[in-house]
Amino acid sequence: MIQGIFFARFLPQQGTRVVHQSPPGCIVSEPGVDKPRLFDFETMAEYIIPRQAFCNRYVTICDPDDRYRILGHPVCIQDEKYERNEFMFNFCIVIGVGVDKIPYEAVVRRLASTFTEMEIQNQYLSLEGGSKSQDRRSIAALLEIIKEDLNNYNECMIPVDDATTINMKLFPIYKHPPPVKSWHVPIAKMKFAEIIDDTWDLTMKKVIKEIDGIKDVRRIAHDADVALDLTKIALQHLLYYDSILMIDLFLFGNIYAPTPSINDFVSDKDGMQDECANYVYINGPRLSNFYLCRLFTSLCTSRTLKEWIKLHLDQNFPVLNYVDVRRLIQFGVIKGLIYRVNKYAVSSQYLASLVTGQSAKIDRGDVLQKYIDGRHCFDQITVEQNMGDAKIMEQLRQFQKGDVEILYR
Known part of the structure; x- marks a missing residue:
């Protein structure tokens, strides 16, 4: 969010001065405005x-207190018509030091290039307030509109005069998504059926149609009749725009355990228990939220889901009659209440062959x-092996006895 925007120029007799600012008094003091300044302009x-x-x-x-970051593009126009044969100015945007500055770079550059061109054509900045500027929008008004529109709508289109329009847009910059693995399961975060149209890429449309929160990437590629590599690219594109999320393949042999965030669920932070109940209950009367807490807290690192279900059956609580276990686990993983404990196989004989550089196959390998x-879950x-x-x-039992260890992490 833009905290302030201002126009500064170098005056031959006075030095660097702020000519216009929005909101009033945010950079330098103004008569009738009693509000703290964002930073000490004189030091900057x-x-x-x-x-x-x-x-x-x-x-x-960055200001000396490291609270705000000033983004600018100082311009120096050299011409004999100016005093000292040059005109120097800067349109700056002030944002919090923790705000991503990358989306604002294009805005600052556009401000500099637009006003440079306007100054070269008709001295819009240096002759501000003159007779030629009567039919134009003032710089102060432009700064106010730019700040408000970018903060509220992430874009602005402002006519300055009959020949010039300032047109800018903030484009969000997303982090590069992690690689998509064939054993991951994508879950949609929006209803694609409501936004997809005929202009969408054909491969993307075929892939999206198969996303149901159950199928893994490999199965999606098969059912969509799309090459696996192209399926991964399409899903990575959706990940980039935060349209889907990836979780582990659901199997009843999986192991899950609670995280410290389970305390938020037990204390019902933000109504999480009712949200979970509406998502997981399928048949019969809706049970009290106590049972949901009991289900999550009874997961542990030494018990598979199959054993976990049997544990509750032995305690006269038929889990499958009331709860969709897959949806329960998905809810816990998405909310960070539980985490997956993966299994890995490690062969000391195979590791030794890697260390020595010998690539000979192990007997019955x-x-x-x-x-x-130890790197493949x-x-x-x-x-990959349909096993x-x-x-x-x-x-694994066909390997030499005692050679292979199973790790859980």
Whole structure:
């Protein structure tokens, strides 16, 4: 969010001065305005209008208290018509030091280029208030509109006069998403059916149609009749725009355990218990929220979901009659209430062969040899080799006795 915007110029007799600012009094004091300034302008003046070597380029400065960042693009126009043969000015935007400055860079550059062109054409800045500027919008009014429109709408389109319009837009900058693995399961964060249209990419439309929160990436590629690599690219594109999220493949052999955030659920922070109940209950009367807390807190690192269900059945609580277990686990993972405990296979013989540089195959290593270095979880093996957990363990037993260890983390 823009905290302030101002126009500064270098006056030959007075030095660097703020000519206009919005909101009033945010940078320098104004008559009739009693409000604290964002920073001490006098200590920053030499950086607002710097020496010529730093002009005509994008500049960012932090105030001495490290609370605000000033974004500017100081301009120096050299011409004999100006006193000292040059005209120096800067349109600056002030944002919080913790705000991402990248989206605002294009705005600052556009302000500098637009007003430079207007100054070269008709001295819009240097002759402000003259007879030629009567039919134009004032700089003070422009700054106010730019700040309000960018803060409220992330864009602005302001006619200055019959020939010039200031048109700017803030584009959000997203972090590059993590790689999409074939054993991940995408979950939609919006209703794609309501926004998709005929202009969308055909591959993207086919992939989106298969996203149901159950299918893994490999199965989505198969059912959509799209190459796996193209499916991953499409899903990564959706991840980039925060339209989906990725979770682990759901199997009843999975292990989950609570995180410290389970305290927020037990204390019903932000009505989380009712939100969960509306998402997971399927049949019969809705049980009290106590049972939901009981279900989450009974998960542990030494118990698979299958064993967890049996535990509650032995306690006369038929979980499957009331709760969709898959949705319960998804809710817990998405909210950060529980985490997945993955299984990894580690072969000391295979690791030794990697250390020594010997690539010879291990006896009875078969197709699982490349997965037993402790870096490949069972989900990956399940998806890539079409093996269930029991089949994987059967294959691992064919290795030399005592060679393979199973790690949980």
